[in-house]
Amino acid sequence: MDSATTIGLVAAFLTSVAFVPQTIRNFRRRQVGDLSFFTFGTFTAGVVAWLAYGLMIDSLPVIAANCFTLAVSLLNLWQMWAYRGNPAPSHDTPPTSG
Template structure:
């Protein structure tokens, strides 16, 4: 694995992991007034398309990162609808 691949994996870890503190905050505070449902819905569709793209170019990191992001986004959408 070269430096560029490592950079891509670290970037993927950041852009996926970033949603964990938001899910935790929302889970804890049970308040979603300021959260845009439209943002999370479009982002979920985008992440699923990235996963299909990753499947097409046979890139496991793109598939895994985007499916993991999709799960976190789906949790946020459920929390937004619930609270």
């Protein structure tokens, strides 16, 4: 594997996992009121375009990264729909032990 492909795969991995912590946080809190639908929607459209580009140029790093990123992004959009009415947890109240 040449250095350009290696760098591409590393970059693809890093950018692909960037939203995974947010997705996990959404599942744990069941709340997404502080997220922007416009941001995730626009990001998802960009990922679809990158995936199409990767398919057109037959680039494994671009295709793999954007398939994974599209799945995570669609999951975030689904969470925004599914949890849309859930209230945000209060940060003013200290946690209770027990």
